[in-house]
Amino acid sequence: MKEKIEKILAEVKSFQADSKEALEQFRIQYLSKKGTITELFTEFKQVAPEMRKEMGMRLNELKNTIQDIIDEQQAKFETKSDAKTDLDLSLPVDAMNGSRHPLSIVRNEINDIFKRLGFVVAEGPEVEDDFHVFSALNFPPDHPARDMQDTFFVTKSPDVVLRTHTSSVQVRVMEQGKLPIRIIAPGRVFRNEAISARAHCIFHQIEGLYIDKNVSFADLKQTLYHFVQEYFGEGTKVRFRPSYFPFTETSAEMDISCNICGGAGCNICKHTGWVEILGCGICDPNILKACNIDPEEYTGFAFGMGIERIAMLKYQINDLRMFFENDLRFLKQFENA
Numbered sequence: 039m040k041e042k043i044e045k046i047l048a049e050v051k052s053f054q055a056d057s058k059e060a061l062e063q064f065r066i067q068y069l070s071k072k073g074t075i076t077e078l079f080t081e082f083k084q085v086a087p088e089m090r091k092e093m094g095m096r097l098n099e100l101k102n103t104i105q106d107i108i109d110e111q112q113a114k115f116e117t118k119s120d121a122k123t124d125l126d127l128s129l130p131v132d133a134m135n136g137s138r139h140p141l142s143i144v145r146n147e148i149n150d151i152f153k154r155l156g157f158v159v160a161e162g163p164e165v166e167d168d169f170h171v172f173s174a175l176n177f178p179p180d181h182p183a184r185d186m187q188d189t190f191f192v193t194k195s196p197d198v199v200l201r202t203h204t205s206s207v208q209v210r211v212m213e214q215g216k217l218p219i220r221i222i223a224p225g226r227v228f229r230n231e232a233i234s235a236r237a238h239c240i241f242h243q244i245e246g247l248y249i250d251k252n253v254s255f256a257d258l259k260q261t262l263y264h265f266v267q268e269y270f271g272e273g274t275k276v277r278f279r280p281s282y283f284p285f286t287e288t289s290a291e292m293d294i295s296c297n298i299c300g301g302a303g304c305n306i307c308k309h310t311g312w313v314e315i316l317g318c319g320i321c322d323p324n325i326l327k328a329c330n331i332d333p334e335e336y337t338g339f340a341f342g343m344g345i346e347r348i349a350m351l352k353y354q355i356n357d358l359r360m361f362f363e364n365d366l367r368f369l370k371q372f373e374n375a
């Protein structure tokens with residue numbers, strides 16, 4: 039058997055394929071199920087026990103040599119389309135380069151907290167009509183938010199706009215008429231604002247809406263209080279200040295105790311110890327009616343927050359433009375977040 043192996047080894051080493059077909063023939067002759075190597079492995083069963091180790095090694099060596107010859111010569115016949123690329127498409131996703139954008143990280147974290155409370159994610163279009171962005175949300179026709187300065191118009195009469203807030207998704211979900219409703223709507227919004235460290239014409243919001251029988255302001259407070267404890271840490275204080283939004287009555291803005299200075303006063307909280315993070319309130323009966331929900335039977339609460347603002351507080355980022363510049367020095371800091 040030893041001689042046989044040596045003979046084959048010499049044979050294959052001098053092999054030069056002159057075509058793809060010849061190489062395949064070579065592979066079939068030696069490595070296929072009925073090929074020489076298989077035959078030798080069958081013979082190997084008869085080898086005397088004291089010779090087994092050595093023969094086994096030689097046989098495996100021969101097999102590997104043949105495989106190497108095939109691999110090497112294959113390159114000669116490869117056309118462009120079946121050439122190997124540097125991309126290994128079978129790699130698991132988390133082994134790939136890159137990282138999530140900080141706004142996606144924060145959005146996912148916020149979503150997760152509300153999902154655990156039974157909220158589901160809802161989506162709506164970024165290009166919207168006046169009804170869903172304004173009218174159904176009780177914005178009077180002359181409300182300043184409809185002014186050209188805030189809203190990007192796609193067409194005028196009928197008014198088609200880039201949504202200025204994700205509250206439009208509230209209307210889309212209420213229209214479907216399935217009650218109770220418990221949704222959060224994360225998404226991109228647009229406002230015609232000059233770009234600065236504190237404002238941008240594109241930013242992101244998360245809207246929340248809960249409609250059921252007997253939903254009260256106490257439910258709203260407890261839900262948001264829970265969110266703040268989860269996201270900013272236990273012991274973070276909240277306070278509600280009366281405010282105004284056309285689609286809520288009662289309306290409030292919610293502040294949290296400054297997570298940078300712990301309430302002692304710093305630049306971020308302008309030395310007040312508090313930072314505003316969202317608007318909220320009890321759904322105005324008019325918006326329920328606009329979507330054919332009986333306000334005598336159902337009540338609801340809503341809230342809306344800017345994702346950039348939450349991210350800025352969480353990571354102590356003082357310039358909103360950072361989120362949109364895609365500077366790798368900035369983005370790489372979130373690789374392990």
Ligand code: DAH
Pocket residue numbers: 202203204205245246283286316317318319340341342343
């Ligand atoms: N849509 C408001 C905005 O863009 C945010 C908001 C405030 C949403 C109060 C709400 C709410 O649902 O109840 O400024």
